[in-house]
Amino acid sequence: MIAREAPQHVIDRLRSDGHAMAEVLVKEGRTRRCELSPQGPISVLTAESGWAVRAGGPRGSFFVAGTGAPPLGADWPQSGAVGLQLPEPQPAPEWRPGPGIEAPLMVEGEASGLVAALGRELARQVQGARVLRVILDDGSSETYVANSRGIGVGYRSRLAMLHVEAVVGAQSATRTTLQLAAREARAFHPLAVAQQLANVLVVRGAEPGPGRERGEMIVGPRVGARLLAAWSPLWLGRAASARARALADRHDRIGSSRLTVVDDGRLPGGALEAPVDGEGVATRRVVIVENGRYRQPLVDWREADPPRLRASGCLRRPSWRDGPRPGPSHLHILPDETVSATELVASVARGFYLLDVVGPVRSDLESGRFAVQVCGFGLAHGQASRPIGSAWLCGGVGSFLRGIRGVARDLAFIPHGGMIGAPTLLVRGLELRREP
């Protein structure tokens, strides 16, 4: 449990030294890592403890961070030329930590067993497939942030990450990488993870896709999430509204009526669920796009203009070493709980199922165009017709968003500068090409 008196003493000392504003963040945590690599198995247990102080006023400020406990009688450095503003406490809904926050870290045997099981399952599902590298991190932390304006809030977090690289084929010709995040490592089931890897390895070894072909696209959650992440300038910051409206049609719609985009820092069970952001401002659910119409972007309290544009509590600080930066927590396309992914696939007479991305998304929001290399299957009458090792999904950003005709219930998140999620989507108006 972090002692809360020391941060307050530091704030009092900074105020008495003439700093109009002062903030102290303290974070402690433990992480267990289990890694399988060419260097053999590696088991790591890390105990981290650090702090960060921001202090100053409108004309200048400094940021100092260090390990251990925040010093009470430090010689603070000279301020730089960038001023500092800090938020005031605001009333916020009560938050109760969800299940699993207090769950103990995996012990070493448990973690290495999960990693080993993953390798066995993959080898069983795809002949000749092997895991090249696995990194499993299971961590818990406690954060306390206080400032001179009266904010003082602490909370616990729990986060697990899994990184897997797998290959198959002669000279490991076909490979894929998978990254997952969850509240705790026990949520990673070797069978399910191996299945995801196997699905991609099988198709990645196939021939490239069509020269140029249109059709209905079933966009898998990992593809949808990567596109959503690539288009973050449409969701984040005050200028996002103007960018998004530039892509709208003549009915002022940025997306189809099936599209609702939400960010929720308090998403129950979310990997990054927390009551406040990196400055102690309450997190909340923000509807960015509702039934195709743009509502508001994610903005921090400095950019807010209530009541029209309310602050989102969206300043993230992944580590005590980092200053606060705007970013999503759980940004996702709202699923439709009445529709299964299977139903969407079955509805496609002729089209493609896009399983995963193969490279980075190329996106130009000024021209409104995007392209991303993907892999998947051809679809005919709701059935997989042929595997596609790689092809370029191309089109307009607005065309994609307005072309969403179906949304399934299988929402899945990927770690990508926050947690970004999408369910399976049925999209019309796009094209697959062999070259971008």
Add this chain to the structure above:
Amino acid sequence: MPLAHLEIGGIARCLAQVAERPRDHVDAFFEVVAERRVTGVAGALGAELRIERGLAVRLLRDGHTWLASSDEISPQLLARTIARVARARPGAVVPPPRSLAAAAIEAAAGAELEAFTAAVEEAVQRRHAAFPILWDVRCHERWTRVVGAMLSPGQQRERFFSCAARMPWGSWGAVLQRLDAAAAESVAESLTTAFRAQRAPAPAAGPTCLVLAPAATAVLLHEAVAHALETDTLGLSGDPETTVGVRLASDVVDVVDNPAGAGETVRREVDDEGMPVIRRWLLRAGRVDQPLADLFVASRSSRLAPGAARRGNRHLAPVPRSTHLELLPGAVGREELIVSCGDGLLVTEFSNGTLDPLSGDLRLEFPYARRLEAGQPAGLVGPGTVRGSVGSTLAAVRAVAADARPAGAGWCAKGGHRLPVWATACSVLLESVEVAS
């Protein structure tokens, strides 16, 4: 020197509790880091300071690594960290040394960093260019010390700078040993040329003769030679020892990793496992001589030598990496290379490089280049990419110039370890490599 006065004997006795078996290796890694940073627009820069202290204890046994790490340095933390690594409760507990404090350090002042941004912007103006720049300039200082059950080399210190600039049309970065006038001119030249190249035509795609300036050669060596010869990379596809003697490059290519030969503020005597560094011949006349190995691999080999272990921070286990690459110079001048190239490209710098460790595919991106026409520099071309396999690209090296100089330092982030890498390189001529726009 914050780690100069650790009670080595006491630490070694504590570590000996963990090494129960004859072939066990155990060590303690102490680390102090200071980073001063200025960010924003020149004249209105924000000020940041980060100081970290910590330790890690590692046990290597039968091919398995156990590592425990902590923030801060104290006898109690050392004892707890040792207990987390130990595979069994020791029969008799050796108390930690009474005193285990890292001395206070004085971090670099920000004035030098601020002055550098102003110097670069003045140098840009002298080149009749002007564009907004968002700066991120840092002074990095790191002290490390490894204590083993049986060895304890001295403290190592590194001090260097990083400079990142973000412009409306792109971003640029470099790692520098000092922020002097020459560095400011060099940064300004890179930024201004990249700015002018925004309007330049794309390079012609296809097989091209290239002359690489030393900074560009350094990136090629880092990706195509150093990464290709790290024993963890080699271990992905077989026994690293079997690469010794294999031809990887043309016979004019001699590459050495020499951490002790790096610049004064970044040279090393020992690696991050406490093993003495060596002047390691990676390629001798184009053939693999001695891959980059750490204790994990070298202890299983009669041919591979340790001394190339590095760790991005105390929370990560060491991995084999290069520190300071040297390309042995040739006998010809750079102008001779340019003339003999005829029609091609002169590439001053690469902004990014990647090596696929399984396929050997190499990709090097340049922000701009200069056309060579009949052996004479001509107009600028815009961003492009050099693609090929490691073998075909290094085999294309036809000549090495005599203009060896420190150049092309940068960040390497392979495997999550963010490390500065240094080089002393020369201009080289590559015959017929694939360029794409």
